[in-house]
Amino acid sequence: MSDTAAELVAPAAIPAWKRALGKARSNPTTLAGVLICLAIVLAAVFAPWLAPHDPAEQDIISRLQPPSADYWLGTDQFGRDILSRLMWGAQISLTVSLGAIAAAMVIGGAIGLVSGYIGGKFDLFVMQVMDVLLSFPSLILGLIVVALLGPDLVNLVVAIALTAIAPFARVARAPVLALKERAFVEAGRALGFSHTRILFRHILPNILSEVMVMGTLWLATAVRVEASLSFIGLGVKPPTPTWGGMTRDGFENILDAPWLAIFPGIAILLLVLGLNMVGDGLRDATDPKLRNE
C-alpha cells in the first residue's frame, strides 16, 4: 500500500451504519422481522381509525362469536371485537416495552459507561450490585416491583425497566473496558480533554451500536414480561385491553371459544418473534467479525 494522496481520490467509502442497514435489508429473516414489527406498530398507532369496532363496546347478543366477516377474529364473552381490542392492546404492549427499554438503556448504559471508565474498586462494587439485580429472573423482579407499587402503566414501565438495567450496564461496560485502553483516549487526555468529553464524545459513540442491538433484543423480553404480568393480573387494569389480559380472559372459555385466547397469544408470539428477528439481524450486521463476509 503506497502512502500517496492519490489514493484519496477514490470514492468515499459507505458509512458503517449504511453498510449495516444494507446488510440487514439483504437478509430475508431480518426483513420479515421488520415487516412484522412495522405492521404491529402501524396497527397500534392507527388503531383509533383502523379498528373496525369500539374496543370497549359490549354487545351481549353477539357474544362469543367465532371469526366472521363482521368480526374478523370473533368476539369475547362481552361481545367485544377481538381484532379491535388487539389493535388497542398493541398500544399498551408497545408503550410499556419501549418506555421500559428506553429507560433501562439510558440508565443501565450510563452506569456501565461510567463504571467501566472509572474502573477499580468503584467498578467492582457497581458490578456486584448489578450481579445481584441480575440474579432475579425478570418476571420475578417485575412481579415484586408491581406488587409493591401497584399495577398501573407507569409502575409497569418502572418494573420492567428495573429488570433490564443490569444487563444493559454489563453490555455497555465491556466495550468501554477495551476502548479506554485505546490510544485515542490517551490522545484526548494528552490534548487536555475533560473526562466527560472523552466519555461522552469519544467512548459513547463507539458503544452505541452494541447497546442499540441489545435494546432491540430486550424489547422482545419486555413484551413477554409485560404480557406475563398482565396475564396474572398485575398489568394495566381492565377494561383497558392488554394482550396478556385478553389471553387470560380467553382461558375461561378455552373449550367453547378457543379463538379468545389463541389470537392474543399469536399476537404476542408474532411481536416477540419479529423483534428477535430484527435484533438478530442488527447484531449480525454490526458484528465486526461477520462484517466482511
Next chain:
Amino acid sequence: MAPVLEVTNLRKHFVSKKGFPTPKTVTVRAVEDISFTINPGEAFGLVGESGCGKSTAARALLRLIEPDGGSVRWKGEDVLAARGPALKALRRRMQIVFQDPYSSLDPRQSIGSALMEPMQVHGIATGAEARRRAGALLEEVGLPAAALDRFPHEFSGGQRQRIGIARALTVEPELIVADEPVSALDVSVQAQVLLLLKELRERRGLSFLFVSHDLSVIRWFCDRVAVMYLGRIVEEGPAARVLANPLHPYAQMLRDASPIPDPSRRGVLPRIIGEIPSAANPPPGCPFHPRCIHAMPQCSRDMPAWTSAGPGQGGVACHLHG
C-alpha cells in the same frame, strides 16, 4: 541555553497483588530514577529493548500515567504539581504521537472533527477558522484538505500516522513525544513519516523526545540519546558518540546487534547472553551484570555511579568506567 524539559529522578512502579489465598505484592519497577534534559529545538532519543520502560517514562512525564516520584519541569514550571487549568495549559505545550496508528484515532470521528476539537477545547479557533486551520495542517503533513470529511478507516497506516501528527500540531506544541512513531509502519512509509517529522522539526523549531528501539532511526533523527536498560538510563550522550563508540557493554551489545547495510563489512554477530530480567525482580547491583561479558564481582553488589565521558560527551553508569 536553558532546557525546555528537565526530568529528574523520574520513577514509576506498578504494584499489583497476585495469588490466593495469601496475595503477594508484586512491584514492577518500570522506571527507576531516570534524569535527562531536552534543549529547545533538540531531538532527544530514548532507546532500549522492549520492556525497558521507555514508553512508560514518556507517558509518565506527560502525566498520562501518574509517576511515583521525581520531578518534571517545563521551562521551570513543575509539571507533576500542575492541576486543572495549569495542567491544561501545560498539555498544550507537550504533545504525543503514538505507535499504533490504528488505535490512535477515534473510529467514529471524522478527521476534520478530530483536528478541530482540540482547537475548540483550548480556545485557539472555532467554526470556519478552525476548519481552515485543520485543512492547512493536513496539507502540512502531506494530505489533501479534502480528507477533512473522511473517517479513519478510509486511510492507510501511514496516512493515519500523518493525521495523528497533524492532531498533535493543532494545539501548537513546542515538544513532541514520539513514542515509536514509525515502528508499526512499512519500511517505505517509515522513511516518509520520518522525513515529515524532521521537516516539521526544522520548520516549527520543535523539540522532540523520540522513543525507539531502532538505532538507525535514532541515529538519523536525534542529537542526543539515552540508552535505557531495565528502567534505568545506563548511558547518555551525543547520538554520534553513543551510537558509534558506546561505553556501556549493553550499549555496545545494542550497536553490534543492529544490522550494517554493507555485506563486505559483515562481521561475526556477537552472542547475546540471556533474556532481559523481569522488572518485578531486578538483579542486585548493576541491573545488566547477569548478561554482561565484562561482569566483575563488584557488579553484582554495587550500583555503578554515573561517570562523565568527557566534556560534552555525556556519561555512563558502569564500573568499567567508574
